[in-house]
Amino acid sequence: MEPQQFQQAFRRLEAEVQKVIVGHDDLIRKILIAFFAGGHVLLEGVPGLGKTLLVKSLSQALGMSFKRIQFTPDLMPSDIVGTEVLTEDSGRREFQFKRGPIFAHVVLADEINRATPKTQSAVLEAMEEKQVTVFGDSHILETPFIVLATQNPIELEGTYPLPEAQLDRFFFKLLVTAPAPAELKEILKRTTGTATSEISRVLPEDGGQLVGEMQQLLRQVMIAPPIEDYVVRLVHATQADAVNGGPSKSLVKQYIRYGASPRGAQAIILGAKGNALTENRVHVSYEDIERVLYPALRHRLILNFQAEAENISTDQVIGEVLKHVSRN
């Protein structure tokens, strides 16, 4: 696949989703980058901002199977991955695997933090290994596969915050913000009238193969060793106990309990590669790195109690890291 083809397909997908979703251009772009990088996205925002609509629209534009799972405290793992049921066929009774909603290309895990940790962890294997194991049998998930989980930053009572191990499996964590006045006006115009927007399918029937090629091209994007070094320095600087290269006497030392994992560095580079392709470049630049740094690291930095007490956000700490780590 040629880079131009990638860019064309990407632009068309963006345009189709933007038919329904007003604003959030950067959000849409980053979700698509994560999709083509083979990652999953955690969307955080208050209710009513169009998270679910966004994911639905994306799946429609991709022309791929879409399942939505509403996470509740009584949701069981088998409700997600599926279970074996006893079936009778021509006088013979046997257990047959009944696939759960996780078997789809695009899975929306709505309010993922409302399910119990047991159920949440059932998604872990699916996200990372792209397979599920039921009664000892492993079942491969669809390809391509993306989990778009949402969580509500308010109403934390009765919720189960995602453990760090599970958070780390998300490629990006994106914040869904309230629309600007002009955007809100446009939303009202589109949703309170009789006119409806139809999302047309961008990818062909056999879209999986095309997406696979696009994912392959994304990984081929070149990155210069100095830029790789920069990523390493950035990630290393988030380590609270970093001796060399860590910004001493800064917010990092003061507020971080655990820094970014190697998965964080992988996410930065893959995300940067995706960003480069969307700009019709076949190499990563420093700007690409800085553009994806926040969504890639925001959920991977675990702040300490002092940071919480002082209301310091991870974005502030990442900003501090960017300030301290030089490009050269």
Next chain:
Amino acid sequence: MQVLSRPSSPERPETLVHRLVAQLSRQVLWDSLLLFVPPAAAVVYVLALLFQAAWLSRTGAIVAAIFTLGLGAFAVLLRRPPLLPTVRRAAHLVDQKSGAKDHFLTLATIDPASQPLVLLTRLRLQTEGFLNRIQLRRDFPYKFKSSAYWSLGTSLITVVLFHLLLPIAQSARYGATVQERLRELAQQMAAKPELRGLTKELQTVLSKLDDPKISPQEKQALAQDMERKLNEQQKKEEQKDNRDLLSQAASALDGLEKQQQLASGQDQQKDQQKGGGGIQSNAPQDGQGENKQSQGGSGESKGESAAPSQETMDQGQSAQAKPKEQGQEKNQAGDAKNNQNQPDPNQPGKDPNKEKAGKTEGGAKDGAGKQQASEEPPPQGGPQADRFYKPGEGKEGLATKGYVTVQMPEELVADAKGESRTGKESKNTRARTQVPVSNVPLPAHVPNAPTEKQQVPIEYRGIIR
């Protein structure tokens, strides 16, 4: 911004980056050279000065110079490597200048073998589009660093300071020791049979140099002559030891020569202070007898340096007694005669003639002394020809010209204290008149004349009234 058109330049982007690395390396070398060469050159120059002044032996100076140059070269070598630009740095600079988004950096640093050819070709095409925006000479010109200016300035100041201060330090240090050093060298030379003849001559010169009756000029000439002989012998000598010895002796003699020059200069200054201390002016006075200073004094001493000796000049009376030898003195004596009718009101009872004659070789106007010294000396032993006098002057001195004599404050203090001076000086001082002296008539004293009335301050007028 994407640029895909192939530029006319056949140069590859990687080549441009490597050319920039070479250019920046040269700039770093220049930076280092400009930083360390001026101080090294300054040190070498100072060493040469010290060698000339006989503070250093030839070997010592050469060793120190070589050491300095070596140190400079070492500093350049030590400083350069950390500052040498890397390919990354150069590529980054090209990216910045051309507005590329790390195109050059990627192309210059990735391993092409491990990259897909299609993407690599595409990247190269994109990068070549930026080549037209870059001209290495234009975009990366050499700029002098402030450190170079500092280095050059400091070195120049050091050289100038040494140049100015070394003669002073030399006169202070070698005041007594140059001759001792020469004696030591003479002893060493005496041990060498082939230098014995020259040693005797040197010892003779040294004994003459110690003779106080011989004037500094003669001593200087003797030293010059001996130095020349030593240099000639040095050229002839084949043994290195002898050459060194002769070189040191020549250097020491050179120092001595300078010392003599300095001594004669100091004599001249003393002449000036003694004779020209009484600065005279012919400016019309208001009759208050105030001390007035002018620059007349400095000029005369030059003329006097050509005149026979200090003694005669200092002693005004003796100068008067030998008018034929001292044409200039005669002028001043005549001047004093002219002023006889204007006795100093502040110094009743003293003979102004004598006093002025003692002081006023400076009293002759600027031109008188200078002209004689610089153009043509007056014929000795006979009356001075008219052509040596300035307009308005004659054998009778400064006729019809008013003047005032000013004595330096320190002389007044010394006079008042009666501090120790040489006998001749004391006599001169005593012979001098008290200042100010003027031939300008004072306003007539009218007894009971109304004095200037001081105004009563306005706020007190009513009260007093």
